Amino acid sequence: xxxxxxxxxxxxxxxxxxxxxxxxxxxxxxxxxxIGLPVPVTSPTIKYRxxxxxxPPGSLVYIAVEFEAASLxxxxxxxxxxxxxxxxxxxxxxxxxxxxxxxxVAQIYLDKLKGVIDSSGKRYGEDFVLMxxxxxxxxxxxxxAKDFKSTAKTDxxxxxxxxxxxxxxxxxxxxFSLAVCITSGTxxxxxxxxxxVSPYNxxxxxxxxxxxxxxxxxxxxxxxxxxxxxxxxxAAELEILAGAPSAAVSSMDALSAGHLVTxxxxxxxxxxxxxxxxxxxxx
Amino acid sequence: xxxxxxxxxxxxxxxxxxxYTIAFKDNPFxxxxxxxxxxxSSGYLFIVTWRFIYDQTITPFSTGKGMLVAGTSLVLGVxxxxxxxxxxxxxxxxxIAVLVGTATGLTLRGYLFAQLLDQITxxxxxxxxxxxxxxxxxxxxxxxxxxTLTYFLFSLxxxxxxxxxxxxxxxxxxxxxxxxxxxxxMTRLTIFIQRVQYLLFTWLGL
Numbered sequence: 103x104x105x106x107x108x109x110x111x112x113x114x115x116x117x118x119x120x121x122x123x124x125x126x127x128x129x130x131x132x133x134x135x136x137i138g139l140p141v142p143v144t145s146p147t148i149k150y151r152x153x154x155x156x157x158p159p160g161s162l163v164y165i166a167v168e169f170e171a172a173s174l175x176x177x178x179x180x181x182x183x184x185x186x187x188x189x190x191x192x193x194x195x196x197x198x199x200x201x202x203x204x205x206x207v208a209q210i211y212l213d214k215l216k217g218v219i220d221s222s223g224k225r226y227g228e229d230f231v232l233m234x235x236x237x238x239x240x241x242x243x244x245x246x247a248k249d250f251k252s253t254a255k256t257d258x259x260x261x262x263x264x265x266x267x268x269x270x271x272x273x274x275x276x277x278f279s280l281a282v283c284i285t286s287g288t289x290x291x292x293x294x295x296x297x298x299v300s301p302y303n304x305x306x307x308x309x310x311x312x313x314x315x316x317x318x319x320x321x322x323x324x325x326x327x328x329x330x331x332x333x334x335x336x337a338a339e340l341e342i343l344a345g346a347p348s349a350a351v352s353s354m355d356a357l358s359a360g361h362l363v364t365x366x367x368x369x370x371x372x373x374x375x376x377x378x379x380x381x382x383x384x385x
Numbered sequence: 386x387x388x389x390x391x392x393x394x395x396x397x398x399x400x401x402x403x404x405y406t407i408a409f410k411d412n413p414f415x416x417x418x419x420x421x422x423x424x425x426s427s428g429y430l431f432i433v434t435w436r437f438i439y440d441q442t443i444t445p446f447s448t449g450k451g452m453l454v455a456g457t458s459l460v461l462g463v464x465x466x467x468x469x470x471x472x473x474x475x476x477x478x479x480x481i482a483v484l485v486g487t488a489t490g491l492t493l494r495g496y497l498f499a500q501l502l503d504q505i506t507x508x509x510x511x512x513x514x515x516x517x518x519x520x521x522x523x524x525x526x527x528x529x530x531x532x533t534l535t536y537f538l539f540s541l542x543x544x545x546x547x548x549x550x551x552x553x554x555x556x557x558x559x560x561x562x563x564x565x566x567x568x569x570x571m572t573r574l575t576i577f578i579q580r581v582q583y584l585l586f587t588w589l590g591l
Contacts, residue, residue, distance in 0.1 A: 324508075
């Protein structure tokens with residue numbers, strides 16, 4: 103009995119660094135030897151894809167790049183696959199950000215997709231454009247929606263918006279057929295819901311961090327958000343739907359391995375807790 | 386593939402390792418990487434913000450267009466710095482009043498429709514018109530919403546039907562917290578996996 107208790111005590115007091123080592127080994131092992139687990143596609147991702155594919159070719163789409171380097175691993179693949187899909191369906195898009203690091207991360211993915219952009223015949227300024235950081239958070243979002251050109255006077259490279267063909271006829275938010283908000287927090291979904299969706303009826307789809315996805319589900323259920331990508335998993339699902347498996351799909355096995363380790367330790371912790379409780383050692 | 390010879394890849398790889406050492410113990414390598422991150426972020430933010438301020442408030446004076454708006458913004462912006470003077474600090478209240486007033490007005494207007502009325506409208510749907518799965522989902526949502534609100538009803542003792550509803554609300558909240566925790570684990574793991582991929586494939590060339 104005392105030996106058993108001592109064993110339970112040891113498990114209960116396991117050093118957190120042991121858990122980290124097990125997690126590191128599991129992730130590295132699976133990254134070096136991929137298993138190829140299936141990735142079932144969920145309804146919010148299908149609706150995200152449908153919101154894009156149902157638009158007529160040549161439609162103008164606003165992409166809010168509301169994330170920075172810290173959330174690149176989750177939001178980055180979401181942005182990449184969204185742009186791939188927009189190019190595939192022959193859409194035009196405007197990349198803008200209310201975050202200081204937004205334009206820089208957007209530039210990373212434009213550079214990454216240079217081959218796809220060139221082969222599809224898309225040209226900067228005519229089919230897509232990258233705007234600079236717009237200071238002001240929600241106030242800037244409201245100003246953009248009301249008067250786009252007075253708020254964003256130049257593109258990232260200093261060219262006046264009046265001289266950029268894709269923006270020539272843009273006055274306010276109503277000139278966009280769809281808003282895509284890829285976000286890691288604030289400013290993000292709520293700001294665009296308040297300043298773009300509700301007052302101007304612009305349909306919006308969202309790419310969210312895994313941690314934030316449950317928070318945005320009520321907006322998806324109510325129809326205020328037409329589709330949603332939840333974390334890296336959402337990006338992997340869209341990559342599969344788009345027929346272009348890339349960074350997100352290649353990480354899914356490692357993510358599953360990491361989740362498995364986490365679940366095992368949660369179960370272990372709970373089993374030990376209840377065994378100790380039964381012995382009357384824990385209240 | 387062989388190990389990378391690109392100095393920028395080496396810097397990124399070493400800084401990644403330095404940052405993750407905090408998981409084991411606080412150390413000078415971690416603190417060095419942390420200070421580099423904070424310094425670079427602050428410098429970058431200063432430059433991009435300055436560029437925006439320059440374009441919006443200084444450039445109009447050279448082009449002669451929109452000088453009134455630019456001038457007003459510039460004056461309000463400069464007044465913020467009177468916070469540093471005991472005698473003139475009251476002037477900064479003007480700028481803060483404009484900031485707070487604008488933000489509150491914009492947020493409240495949008496909040497009322499986007500996050501209150503639209504959500505309530507979406508909650509009140511005739512279930513007979515829904516698909517069977519959505520019907521179950523809607524009924525479940527209704528029960529959990531009422532249960533959660535009952536849980537925070539402290540003027541009634543949580544006994545009998547009120548107690549049952551409060552318990553349902555508690556389980557609903559636990560499910561929501563569990564989903565949020567699951568999302569947190571996924572986000573943190575994704576960041577970790579991306580860095581491990583960088584170390585293994587981009588840096589070490591495995």
